[in-house]
Amino acid sequence: MNTASLNHLWILLRRELWESPIAFKWTPLGISALIILATILVLVLGARFDAEMAFTLDALRLFGDMPFEERRLIVSGLLFASSNFHLQLMILIVLFYLAGSLFDDRRDRSILFWKSLPVSDFTVVMSKLATACLMVPALFFFAILLTHLALLLIGSAYAMMAGINPMTSIWLPASLPQLWSVMILGLLVQALWLLPIYAWLLFCSSWAPRLPILIAIAIPAGLSLAQHSYSLISGFRLPEYNIGAIMLRRLGTGVLPGSVNIDLGGGVENLEFNEELYMSFSTVFGHLLKPEMWVGVLVAAVFLVAAVWFRRRATDQ
Amino acid sequence: MTAIIRARGLSRHYGRFKALDSIDLDIPAGRIVGLIGPNGAGKTTALKAILGLSSYRGELSVLGMNPATQRDQLMREVCFIADVAVLPRWARVRQIIDLTERLHPRFSRQRCLQYLAATKIRQDARIKTLSKGMVVQLHLALVMAIEARLLVLDEPTLGLDILFRKRFYSNLLNEYFDEDRSILVTTHQVEEIEHILTDLIFIKEGRLVLNSSMDDVQARYAELMVKPDRVDAARALGPIHERVLFGRHIFLYDRPDLEQVQALGELHRPSIADLFVALMGDAEPGASELESAA
Numbered sequence: 190m191n192t193a194s195l196n197h198l199w200i201l202l203r204r205e206l207w208e209s210p211i212a213f214k215w216t217p218l219g220i221s222a223l224i225i226l227a228t229i230l231v232l233v234l235g236a237r238f239d240a241e242m243a244f245t246l247d248a249l250r251l252f253g254d255m256p257f258e259e260r261r262l263i264v265s266g267l268l269f270a271s272s273n274f275h276l277q278l279m280i281l282i283v284l285f286y287l288a289g290s291l292f293d294d295r296r297d298r299s300i301l302f303w304k305s306l307p308v309s310d311f312t313v314v315m316s317k318l319a320t321a322c323l324m325v326p327a328l329f330f331f332a333i334l335l336t337h338l339a340l341l342l343i344g345s346a347y348a349m350m351a352g353i354n355p356m357t358s359i360w361l362p363a364s365l366p367q368l369w370s371v372m373i374l375g376l377l378v379q380a381l382w383l384l385p386i387y388a389w390l391l392f393c394s395s396w397a398p399r400l401p402i403l404i405a406i407a408i409p410a411g412l413s414l415a416q417h418s419y420s421l422i423s424g425f426r427l428p429e430y431n432i433g434a435i436m437l438r439r440l441g442t443g444v445l446p447g448s449v450n451i452d453l454g455g456g457v458e459n460l461e462f463n464e465e466l467y468m469s470f471s472t473v474f475g476h477l478l479k480p481e482m483w484v485g486v487l488v489a490a491v492f493l494v495a496a497v498w499f500r501r502r503a504t505d506q
Numbered sequence: 507m508t509a510i511i512r513a514r515g516l517s518r519h520y521g522r523f524k525a526l527d528s529i530d531l532d533i534p535a536g537r538i539v540g541l542i543g544p545n546g547a548g549k550t551t552a553l554k555a556i557l558g559l560s561s562y563r564g565e566l567s568v569l570g571m572n573p574a575t576q577r578d579q580l581m582r583e584v585c586f587i588a589d590v591a592v593l594p595r596w597a598r599v600r601q602i603i604d605l606t607e608r609l610h611p612r613f614s615r616q617r618c619l620q621y622l623a624a625t626k627i628r629q630d631a632r633i634k635t636l637s638k639g640m641v642v643q644l645h646l647a648l649v650m651a652i653e654a655r656l657l658v659l660d661e662p663t664l665g666l667d668i669l670f671r672k673r674f675y676s677n678l679l680n681e682y683f684d685e686d687r688s689i690l691v692t693t694h695q696v697e698e699i700e701h702i703l704t705d706l707i708f709i710k711e712g713r714l715v716l717n718s719s720m721d722d723v724q725a726r727y728a729e730l731m732v733k734p735d736r737v738d739a740a741r742a743l744g745p746i747h748e749r750v751l752f753g754r755h756i757f758l759y760d761r762p763d764l765e766q767v768q769a770l771g772e773l774h775r776p777s778i779a780d781l782f783v784a785l786m787g788d789a790e791p792g793a794s795e796l797e798s799a800a
Contacts, residue, residue, distance in 0.1 A: 208597070299595070504559045
């Protein structure tokens with residue numbers, strides 16, 4: 190990639206934002222507004238039941254007396270949990286976006302305009318991938334950051350009412366620098382982990398004559414059903430290598446930045462709530478050491494090359 | 507003059523159907539070439555090959571480049587307007603101009619805005635709210651602001667009213683075209699571009715039926731209008747086409763003996779449309795008989 194391609198990439202990312210402002214800009218901000226409104230609503234309703242707010246303020250004072258480590262777990266844990274809605278919806282939006290990304294302009298024929306510009310097909314495919322892996326996560330993260338600040342401000346107001354120091358009881362335990370940097374890293378690692386799924390969708394989007402999202406689902410679903418039926422009649426079993434199961438597992442474990450390694454093998458009841466789950470650099474970096482991660486990246490590379498190949502030959506339908 | 511487009515044995519097959527059947531083509535700089543043919547004759551297939559939008563067999567070089575592998579470089583010097591409304595509908599006019607400016611090294615924003623100022627197109631309008639004609643005007647403004655050497659127009663004025671169409675071609679001719687550039691245009695509205703073409707190509711079933719300059723065409727073909735009593739004499743001279751209009755027989759000759767022909771009636775230059783019917787008309791068997799019977 191030379192500077193010209195990077196400049197192209199930059200303007201093509203802006204193009205994606207221009208095309209889908211609702212999905213990429215207003216949805217994350219809307220969820221933030223929803224979370225903040227819901228919080229305020231709960232607090233207002235709570236104030237009506239809790240005369241003079243005595244119970245609330247008492248609880249806050251108790252909270253202020255807790256040891257720092259516990260407060261840290263509660264505040265940062267709550268903040269992380271508040272962003273789950275953002276993170277889950279983001280994956281959904283990215284999946285649908287990718288499935289349409291190399292298809293919509295073929296359908297409405299605007300591909301004839303895009304192809305009349307001196308931009309390589311490789312750069313175009315990369316711009317779609319960068320939108321999914323970098324731009325959308327960045328925009329959602331920005332909305333998460335706003336939500337965190339708003340929730341902390343609301344918390345501070347309550348802390349002051351309860352007469353405890355908001356700085357030491359809320360802002361410091363929130364450990365924002367660590368929470369945010371792990372979250373940013375987590376989003377990047379998550380994108381890398383989901384890369385084969387993203388690349389598969391781009392690949393389907395590059396050639397599907399219609400309904401790319403259905404085709405992208407139907408092919409692995411069909412293969413996995415066929416394999417399953419064959420196992421049933423033949424006694425030949427490789428359940429670990431069922432393509433549908435592999436894709437679902439990867440999607441499922443990749444939904445939250447920190448969830449890649451949550452092992453539910455022992456059952457949910459054995460899951461211990463601690464910082465390792467959502468706020469540890471070593472957990473996030475640990476994913477980079479897994480062979481599955483790099484096998485996935487390799488698979489993604491193959492699909493991306495194929496997507497560029499199809500894009501090069503694509504015209505209007 | 508170096509050739510802008512050079513094709514040898516250019517072919518494209520869809521299964522057994524030959525959309526392009528081994529075409530040879532040379533288009534030098536400074537020409538306005540009309541590529542005319544009935545629906546499904548291979549016009550769009552040829553244009554797509556030239557623009558690097560589809561694969562092909564044979565040799566093809568556009569501005570010295572191979573369109574199939576070098577589309578992105580080629581598009582710095584080639585502009586392209588497909589039939590109307592391929593600009594992305596979600597975009598605003600300003601965004602499209604921004605995009606083109608950032609992505610096209612030879613685009614001049616100032617010139618584009620100058621062309622747009624003469625239209626009713628507002629910069630913050632969305633493309634989907636513009637009329638068909640306005641979208642074409644916008645596309646033309648974008649394209650005219652690009653220093654390109656080849657402009658390809660595929661049915662650019664489809665579905666537009668006659669005022670738009672006239673203005674479109676006069677803008678193109680007066681403000682864009684010069685001797686370093688070439689324009690390749692396909693259209694069904696032949697009579698409108700007749701007077702601006704320098705070269706004429708007829709394509710039928712994937713083959714070139716005619717490929718010559720307008721001067722040659724005019725020197726080569728002659729149309730003769732004769733009274734009923736001279737019809738047999740006119741037929742004897744071997745016309746390539748015959749039709750009847752208001753009781754007068756009209757014959758088209760390829761390289762006629764002018765003195766001989768002139769003696770039989772009034773001699774005209776045939777219009778492209780008449781030439782088209784004469785050369786392509788036998789696509790439907792019996793069509794010419796029907797016509798002369800009418």
